[in-house]
Amino acid sequence: MKMLTQHTKLVNEWLERYGVKFGIYKNDKFIEQLFPFDAIPRIIEADKFALLEKGLIQRVCALNLFLKDIYSNRCILRDKIIPEEFVYSSKGFFAECCGITPPKGIYSHVAGIDLVEAKDGWYVLEDNLRIPSGASYPMIAREITRSISPETFEKNKVCENRNYASILSKMLEEVNCGGINVVMTPGRYNSAFFEHSYLAEKMGAVLAFPGDLQVQNGVVYYNKFNGGKQRVGAIYHRVSDEYIDPIAFQQDSVIGVPHLMEAYKKGNVALVNAPGNGIADDKGIYYFVPAMISYYLGEDPILKNAPTYLPFFKEDEKYVLENLEKLVIKDVSESGGYGVVFGSELSKEERNNLRNIIIDNPRRFIAQEVIDFLDLMVLEGEEAVPRKADLRAFVIHGKDVSVWKSGLTRFSRNPNSFVVNSSQGGGFKDTWIISQ
Incomplete structure (x- = not known):
């Protein structure tokens, strides 16, 4: 590990060369900036990860059942586990999605669960079930650090994390309705555009921009450069729900595909994640997740809410x-x-x-x-200093539910701040899950 930390500057130079950046709008201007990488990894031992994995799978299964219920029978509302008005007043609840069952009954295909570790264990801070981003950063960081310091990984039993794209691709194939897999991006000026293009390349999927997709007779097609077209069976959309179809939702959207929801409703295309997941993203709904676990699964929550x-x-x-x-x-x-x-x-x-x-x-x-969550050591020049850090764990729900043996560890570069988000000036580090 010592060899790796000596190369922090070089790793960040490579990341910048590869265009590993995120974009933010500030004062009505689009600004791209580097997401600073710290070479001291977060290390999670196998036994600790096994418990974390079990808790994450439990949580995502309950949330998926909640989404299925809330857009169909709404038993959880009838049984007064969650107040009706609390759900219907949420900006994340889309009445247009009621009665639609996605392929294989899966709503939350990719979940990003934000956690912090305290002295008494892990706490979940947020559930991200719309379009959670960030997996590409530890993926490419591992790729670069393996090249720069291969001896580090020869000496440490670290679980592979470069398999995320194959996990995603497998899940897309499992829900695919017949056709190619597409990553749908709103375009170059989206904050996570690097991730869209990187994942599409690694998955062997088509990166589709606004206008590349069209719906004919309830079927989605990708318009090829040579004038031909291919049927689309699954879309990993990185466009917010309200903009994906101007006919069904936001009428002035120029980054959506007209009649996409019609094709989805007919079962001709899988949308990953399912539209309407924002209700489970609602920070207020988060309050009820422990009750959901008990209600749908008949189990006690393994992971704690703050x-x-x-x-x-x-x-x-x-x-x-x-x-x-x-x-x-x-x-x-x-x-x-x-x-x-x-x-x-x-x-x-x-x-x-x-x-x-x-x-x-x-x-x-x-x-x-x-929550006074634990500090992680971060390099500042030649010195290691403690900083607050969280973990975004990625849970993939296809035929089976699995937790990626990695994750995005974000840290605050401000010694007095608990806020770790990239948009707030934070950095990131690799997450090492130690194999048995």
Whole structure:
């Protein structure tokens, strides 16, 4: 490992040369920047990962059953496990998806579950079931570090992580409705465009831009450069649900495919992930996942939620308003580290303003206790320093449900911050799962 850490600068130079960047819009301008790599890996021993794996599979299975239920029989609402108005008021709930059963009954094909590790175990912070990104970064970092320091991996029993594309490809084939596999990207100026193109290349799938796809008689086709066309059987879409079909959803979308939902509804194409998954992404719905596990699976949750309060409930609202200074407040409609407020960092006036906003719109927020999660060591020049870090684990649901033996470990470069997102200036490191 010592040899590897000596090459941190070189690895980042290679990443920049390969265009491994992410884009953000700042002051109405699109800015691309490097996602800084740290060569000290996060190491998870085999026995610890086995428990984590079991908990992640349990959680994703319950969430998939929830999505199936919420767009069909809605038993969980009738049995009052989750309040009806809480679901129907969510921006992630799409009534247009009701009654549609995706191929093989799978809604959450690719889940990105964000966790932190504390002294007493792992805590889930968020469930990302729409278009979770980030797998490409540890993939290409491992590829580069293996080339630069092969002896590091000869001396350490690290599980292979370059198989992610083959896992994805296998899953797409299992749900494919007859035709080629496509990665659908909104285009060059999407923040995760590098990942779209990288995964398409590694999977041997077609990278399709707006206008490359069309629907004829309820069937999706890819328009080839030579004027011909190929039938599409599965689309790994990296376009937000509301923009994928201007006929069904956002009418002014120029990055969608007209009548795509018609083809999907007829069972002629698989959409990965299924449209409508945003209801399970809702930070408020996160509160109910332990209850879902019990309701659908009859099991106790293996992984813990962070202690969470919903101002939607009067008792929780009272607690939140009385304890703003020690809680983390999250806007349920935001992502990427945006809309996260630490009460301890607010002035008295700012807390009072936030208190009034919560009172006016309690459904908009959740509040969580601050988890003092473990630091990981990060290189700053020649010195190793502790920084807060999380883990995005990737769970793939095809014929079977599996957890990728790797993950995206993100860390804060600010010694006083708990926010690790790339859009907030964080970096990333490789995640080593040690084999038996």
